[in-house]
Amino acid sequence: MGIRAASLFVFVAFLWALWCVAEPPALAQAQPSPEVYRIVVNPKNPVHSVDREFATQSFLKKVVTWDHGGVIRPVDLSIDSPVRRKFSEEVLGRSVSAVRSYWLQIVFSGRGVPPPELTSDDDVIRFVLREPGAMGYVSSRADLRGAHVLVVQ
Amino acid sequence: MVRGISRVFLALALVLGGGASARAEQPAPPRSTAVDAPPADPAPTSSAVGTPAEEPTAPAEELTAEESRASDRPLSVDVHGFVSQGFILSSGNNYLADSKRGSFEFNEAGINFTKGLGDRLRVGLQFFARDLGAVGNYVPKLDWFNLDYRLADWLGIRAGRLKAPFGLYNEINDIDSARVPVLLPQSVYPTLNRDILLAQTGGEVYGYVPIKPAGALEYRLYGGTLFLDPPIAQPPLALKSFRVPYVVGGRLMWEAPIEGLRVGGSVQALRFDTVYTLPATPPMPPPEITIGIPFVLWLASFEYAAHDLLLAAEYGRWKADLETTIGPVSKVDTVVNERYYVMAAYRLSSWFYPGVYYSHLVENVDKPMVRDNFQDDLAMTFRFDLNAHWLVKLESHYMHGTLDLSPELNDGTAKKLLQRDWGVFFVKTTAYF
Numbered sequence: 001m002g003i004r005a006a007s008l009f010v011f012v013a014f015l016w017a018l019w020c021v022a023e024p025p026a027l028a029q030a031q032p033s034p035e036v037y038r039i040v041v042n043p044k045n046p047v048h049s050v051d052r053e054f055a056t057q058s059f060l061k062k063v064v065t066w067d068h069g070g071v072i073r074p075v076d077l078s079i080d081s082p083v084r085r086k087f088s089e090e091v092l093g094r095s096v097s098a099v100r101s102y103w104l105q106i107v108f109s110g111r112g113v114p115p116p117e118l119t120s121d122d123d124v125i126r127f128v129l130r131e132p133g134a135m136g137y138v139s140s141r142a143d144l145r146g147a148h149v150l151v152v153q
Numbered sequence: 154m155v156r157g158i159s160r161v162f163l164a165l166a167l168v169l170g171g172g173a174s175a176r177a178e179q180p181a182p183p184r185s186t187a188v189d190a191p192p193a194d195p196a197p198t199s200s201a202v203g204t205p206a207e208e209p210t211a212p213a214e215e216l217t218a219e220e221s222r223a224s225d226r227p228l229s230v231d232v233h234g235f236v237s238q239g240f241i242l243s244s245g246n247n248y249l250a251d252s253k254r255g256s257f258e259f260n261e262a263g264i265n266f267t268k269g270l271g272d273r274l275r276v277g278l279q280f281f282a283r284d285l286g287a288v289g290n291y292v293p294k295l296d297w298f299n300l301d302y303r304l305a306d307w308l309g310i311r312a313g314r315l316k317a318p319f320g321l322y323n324e325i326n327d328i329d330s331a332r333v334p335v336l337l338p339q340s341v342y343p344t345l346n347r348d349i350l351l352a353q354t355g356g357e358v359y360g361y362v363p364i365k366p367a368g369a370l371e372y373r374l375y376g377g378t379l380f381l382d383p384p385i386a387q388p389p390l391a392l393k394s395f396r397v398p399y400v401v402g403g404r405l406m407w408e409a410p411i412e413g414l415r416v417g418g419s420v421q422a423l424r425f426d427t428v429y430t431l432p433a434t435p436p437m438p439p440p441e442i443t444i445g446i447p448f449v450l451w452l453a454s455f456e457y458a459a460h461d462l463l464l465a466a467e468y469g470r471w472k473a474d475l476e477t478t479i480g481p482v483s484k485v486d487t488v489v490n491e492r493y494y495v496m497a498a499y500r501l502s503s504w505f506y507p508g509v510y511y512s513h514l515v516e517n518v519d520k521p522m523v524r525d526n527f528q529d530d531l532a533m534t535f536r537f538d539l540n541a542h543w544l545v546k547l548e549s550h551y552m553h554g555t556l557d558l559s560p561e562l563n564d565g566t567a568k569k570l571l572q573r574d575w576g577v578f579f580v581k582t583t584a585y586f
Contacts, residue, residue, distance in 0.1 A: 053363065062361045062369070063306045064273075071272040079541060093412045095461050097503050097538070104331035104585070109316045109324035110277055110297040113231040113267050 036140040037087045040125065040147040042132045045070075049151035055091050058135055060102065061112055066133060074115040075127050075136040083121075083139045091137075091152065231277075234264035235585035237329045245575030246555065247562040249345070250286030252577065258286050259581070261327055263296060275301045283327065286562065288345060297352055307360040314354045318373040318404040319419045320452045320467055326351060330585040333463065333508040334534040335548040338494035339557055340514035341452065341467050353377040353400045368410045371417075374403040379423070386429055393428040393441065406454070413459025419469075421450045445476040452492075461500035463508070468493040470518075491515040498534075506536040516556050525568035528554035542586050548579040 039055065041047065046068055050058075057063040059074045066072055077084040079096050088096045103114040118124050121142035128134040128147045135150070239259030243252040250256035265279035281296035283289040299313035316324040325331040326342045336344060343350070355377015363369045376399070383395035399422070406417030424447045433439035452469030471490040477483065491514070498508030512530040520526050534548040555571040563571055 053365070053369075057361070057363070057369070062371070063363070064303055065306050089460065093459055095500060095503070097500060097506075098458065098461065100541075101331060104328065105322075105325050107231075107233050107267075108235070108263070108265065108279070108328040108331055110265070110267075110279060110299050111301075111316075111324075112275070113269075 037083050037137045038140060038142070038144075039087075039091075039135065039137045039150040039152060040128050040144060041135050041150050042128055043146050043148050044132055045148060047150065048148065049153055051153050052091060055135075055150075055152055056093065059092060059115065060099075061106075061115070070133040072135055073131050073133045075124055075134060076115045076117045077121075077124065077137070078117050078119050083137065087137045229269070231267040232264070233267075233586060235262065235328070235330055235583055237261040237581060237583040239335065239579060239581035241577065241579055243575065243577040245572035246558050248552075248558060248575075248577050249562075251562065256286070258284050259579075260284050261329065263328075265296075273303045275303075277301075281327065285344065305360075307362045309359050311357040311359070312355070314352055315357050315375060315377075316352050317350065317375065317400075317402065317421065318357075319350065319402065319421055319450070320404075320469070321454050321456050321465055323350060329546070329581060329583040330544060333498045333506055333536050334496075334510065334532060335546050335579040335581045336532070336550075338467075338496065338510055338512035338532075339530060340492040340494055340512040340528070341469065343557070348381060349379065353379055355400075366410060369408045371406045371408065372403065376401040384427060389432050390429040390442065391431075393430050395425070395427045398424050398426060402450075413462075414457050416453075416455050418454065419450075419452045421448075423448050440480060443476075443478040445478075446473055447476070448473050463498040464496070466493070466495040488516070489518050491518050504538045506538070508534045508536070510534075514554075514556055523569065524555050524571075524573040526554075526556060528552060528556040543582070543584050545582045546579070548581075550577040550579075552576060 045066070047066060054063065058072045059076070061072075061074065064072055077087075079100060085096055088094060088099055092099055094102070106112045107114065116127075118127060118136075121138040124136040124138050125142060125145055125147050128136050129145060138144070237260055238257070240255065240257055241248070241250055241252040241259050242255045245253075247253050250258040261281070261283040263279055263281040265277060267275060267277035269275045276299070278298035279296040280293050282291050282293040284291050295314065297314050297316055299311045299315055301309065301311045303309040318324060320341055322332060322337055322342060326337055326344060327347060329335070353375060355375060357373060357375035359371075359373040361369060361371050379397040379400055381395075381397060383392055386392040401423070402419065402421030404417060404419040406415050408415045424445065427444045427446075429442040429444070430439040431442065448471065450469065450471040452467055455464075455466045457464040469492050471492065473488050473490075475486040475488070477486075494510055494512035496508065496510035498506060500506045510530075510532050512532070513527070514530075515522070515527045517526055529552065531551045532548060534546060537545045537547075539545060552575045553573065555568045555573060558568055558571055560566055560568060560571075
């Protein structure tokens with residue numbers, strides 16, 4: 001009896017969740033237009049273009065070294081940033097939630113820590129200008145202040 | 154030896170903890186700063202290359218906590234932790250705890266500290282405690298501790314107590330926030346065998362090798378030992394010695410050029426050596442019974458994780474040779490397990506992540522498929538992320554077979570007499586940071 005009641009509860013919760021997930025059309029229309037991002041690096045960095053795989057591996061810290069030998073220091077925007085959402089889907093090939101799950105696996109198994117999360121484009125630019133190996137992304141509206149934009153092929 | 158190492162790391166944790174507090178006290182920098190501003194790059198997409206008119210210099214500003222961490226400044230320490238509380242309700246048989254009447258003996262807590270020391274060296278440790286029925290009882294343990302030196306992308310070394318890379322998810326078997334289901338498929342990731350499978354004390358080499366255009370290879374090789382509580386001897390036997398002389402293994406994963414697809418294999422070998430004595434009959438010395446159990450475990454893995462879809466499947470066989478020696482007489486009994494599962498999950502929204510899996514376990518492939526020699530598990534799970542640091546999971550299982558049950562939790566009833574078809578329901582909530 002107990003397990004039947006529990007199964008029924010799960011089923012009802014599932015239906016409720018599906019109903020909640022269904023997005024009203026009006027709300028869908030209210031979504032802001034997709035953000036455009038730029039990947040930026042320190043102006044002293046001799047690298048001007050990378051392939052998408054390298055960018056993905058760098059932000060997931062699978063690859064940690066630039067071709068010229070310096071250490072890559074990726075930096076993220078905060079998880080609720082629409083720029084990060086766009087970047088994550090297009091470059092990392094995963095949603096922000098999926099990337100966060102990836103980092104939880106890394107963090108709690110003792111294999112590393114995620115890139116720092118900065119709150120604004122300005123913070124990212126400041127960090128990129130300070131760190132020679134830095135790699136970040138900012139919105140198209142950001143004042144780059146001399147940071148190089150990296151071409152992703 | 155291990156206790157000594159543990160004390161060293163405990164002291165390190167206290168030092169790092171102090172650092173974390175200091176980091177938290179750093180004042181926030183001003184948001185708007187006067188900077189020599191070269192002209193902004195007008196290009197609106199990532200396909201443009203910026204060409205600044207002058208060489209910019211970083212302004213002398215205080216670092217935020219996150220910037221400090223990214224820069225490996227002296228006070229930067231990463232601190233992460235989690236607390237979980239679960240509820241188990243089962244029908245037919247007790248499972249993991251006294252679950253037929255419902256049990257809250259299902260909780261975990263952990264906290265870890267990680268500190269980068271320069272560009273390529275990192276140290277860290279994690280404390281962990283749990284209660285799962287008769288297991289754990291909230292006794293805190295040093296779950297892992299390591300120093301990690303990354304020489305290059307293709308070569309890094311770790312030393313300490315290290316999570317074992319066996320299969321896709323062994324390292325997160327007790328980390329609820331890092332996976333979709335409450336229970337990972339128990340055929341491959343048995344939660345009650347956590348102390349044996351989860352971590353080893355020794356060393357590891359690892360690396361990541363891009364092999365364009367064929368994707369990339371990730372390898373990990375490790376060796377060391379396990380420090381386990383000795384088995385309890387049943388009278389008239391008395392335990393004389395118990396040790397794990399070695400555990401060695403490795404995992405090779407191929408990340409295919411198809412986005413999110415990786416396949417690979419894991420292998421692990423370890424050995425238990427146990428010596429018992431029988432009561433002496435003077436003037437003869439007490440006779441000894443020596444039991445050696447070499448294990449060889451292998452697992453083939455497949456995972457497709459792209460965007461919001463997760464598909465995973467693993468198949469493996471675990472072989473154990475029971476080598477028993479009593480005086481001049483020796484014999485070897487071999488047991489081969491078969492284990493596999495298939496799992497699918499899809500993130501419907503940022504807060505709702507349902508999944509399903511089927512798991513199959515056979516204890517001895519050479520024996521008939523009677524109820525105590527196998528277990529099938531069909532599970533349906535729902536993960537609700539209430540916010541960025543708090544989740545709730547609901548999960549139900551339909552079970553067929555009694556292999557994974559414990560007679561001790563079921564009034565001493567033999568597995569072959571327990572109910573063949575039964576069910577389990579879990580509710581679990583986890584807060585993490």
